[in-house]
Amino acid sequence: MHRTLCYRTxxxxxxxxxxxxxxxxAQSTDQGWNLFRGDAGSSGVAHTTLPAEPKVIWKHKVKDGxxxxxxxxxxxxxxxxxxxxxxxDGRLIALNLSDGKVLWQQxxxxxxxxxxxxxRDGRLFVGDFDGFFYCLDLxxxxxxxxxxxxxxxxxxxxYKKLVLFGAQDGVLYALDRESGKVVWKYxxxxxxxxxxxxxGNRAFLGGCDGKLHVVNLDSGKKVARVEIESPTxxxxxxxxxxxxxxxxxxxxxxxxxxxxxxxxxxxxPLGGTxxxxxxxxxxxxxxxxxxxxxxxxxxxxxxxxxxxxxxxSKVDASPVIVGxxxxxxxxxxxxxLLDQNSGETVWQTQLNGSIIGSAAVAFERLVVATDRGxxxxxxxxxxxxx
Numbered sequence: 001m002h003r004t005l006c007y008r009t010x011x012x013x014x015x016x017x018x019x020x021x022x023x024x025x026a027q028s029t030d031q032g033w034n035l036f037r038g039d040a041g042s043s044g045v046a047h048t049t050l051p052a053e054p055k056v057i058w059k060h061k062v063k064d065g066x067x068x069x070x071x072x073x074x075x076x077x078x079x080x081x082x083x084x085x086x087x088x089d090g091r092l093i094a095l096n097l098s099d100g101k102v103l104w105q106q107x108x109x110x111x112x113x114x115x116x117x118x119x120r121d122g123r124l125f126v127g128d129f130d131g132f133f134y135c136l137d138l139x140x141x142x143x144x145x146x147x148x149x150x151x152x153x154x155x156x157x158x159y160k161k162l163v164l165f166g167a168q169d170g171v172l173y174a175l176d177r178e179s180g181k182v183v184w185k186y187x188x189x190x191x192x193x194x195x196x197x198x199x200g201n202r203a204f205l206g207g208c209d210g211k212l213h214v215v216n217l218d219s220g221k222k223v224a225r226v227e228i229e230s231p232t233x234x235x236x237x238x239x240x241x242x243x244x245x246x247x248x249x250x251x252x253x254x255x256x257x258x259x260x261x262x263x264x265x266x267x268x269p270l271g272g273t274x275x276x277x278x279x280x281x282x283x284x285x286x287x288x289x290x291x292x293x294x295x296x297x298x299x300x301x302x303x304x305x306x307x308x309x310x311x312x313s314k315v316d317a318s319p320v321i322v323g324x325x326x327x328x329x330x331x332x333x334x335x336x337l338l339d340q341n342s343g344e345t346v347w348q349t350q351l352n353g354s355i356i357g358s359a360a361v362a363f364e365r366l367v368v369a370t371d372r373g374x375x376x377x378x379x380x381x382x383x384x385x386x
Contacts, residue, residue: 246275
């Protein structure tokens with residue numbers, strides 16, 4: 001018994017040494033950024049840290065490429081963590097998170113992706129403008145594909161053995177993850193452009209029909225539909241019994257999904273400026289961006305204003321909360337880290353191109369792409385670590 005304990009102790013020490021030697025990619029409790037907003041509830045909260053002043057570790061250029069989607073950051077077994085992203089020409093590209101080298105590239109269609117890929121149990125799932133939804137392995141091989149009747153703009157999510165996604169035909173699809181066969185369909189009254197949010201056995205999605213839909217994932221049946229005054233394509237973020245999202249009319253909502261009622265809402269004081277970015281939320285704040293160049297932080301319980309930051313360019317990418325800071329990516333190519341409590345800019349940098357898709361944050365690194373075909377990875381370069 002004592003020998004077993006000693007052996008385990010030695011193994012533990014070795015693992016700790018390895019993690020110290022390469023902390024940026026240490027996989028202790030960080031399991032990657034496997035979904036569009038980081039988790040099933042679409043909270044937009046990273047489960048890692050970033051250095052005070054992130055630096056470009058690598059960048060990858062896709063010739064004649066352009067990106068509007070968000071990367072997924074995946075780690076599995078002894079494989080190196082990889083960043084996977086689709087471009088507007090129908091290519092899905094896997095890059096080594098450590099050095100940015102191409103691991104594989106798969107041409108899937110012609111019209112490309114705005115939806116982020118998602119990851120579960122060794123498989124990737126993504127939908128494209130051609131209306132195809134794909135399941136691939138981690139080597140980029142297509143396992144199955146399913147054809148819908150229209151574009152797929154939003155990312156998928158998971159429930160038990162199901163993979164869930166919406167499409168512009170107004171249908172929420174629930175497919176068997178292994179086979180790609182339809183288990184059930186739920187129909188909204190207009191297009192579904194958002195990604196799907198899951199909490200327990202409930203799915204939440206905002207529709208172009210001006211409603212927040214709450215769906216029972218065991219049956220595929222409607223639980224509730226809450227009127228939200230105008231269409232939305234943003235992905236609802238969850239915290240407890242509330243979901244948070246903005247609309248094309250510029251109103252931001254907090255909805256109690258168990259009671260199917262609006263807890264509070266904040267109307268745009270400047271009048272109807274669209275919200276296209278999804279919110280991020282934790283216990284201290286819910287933060288979102290409006291296309292009038294404002295980033296707004298509210299108390300998630302009351303809707304009371306914490307702070308407002310006005311930028312020089314609009315923000316279409318969704319914020320990410322990283323520790324006590326908020327990561328913002330603007331359409332002029334600038335990245336910002338704002339203090340969570342005050343909104344003060346504590347760091348910024350300029351990238352080449354416009355940022356439309358959101359950042360993914362995992363393993364002490366952030367990955368983001370621009371419309372000029374560039375994928376950037378920022379963090380703390382290994383040689384700068386003490």
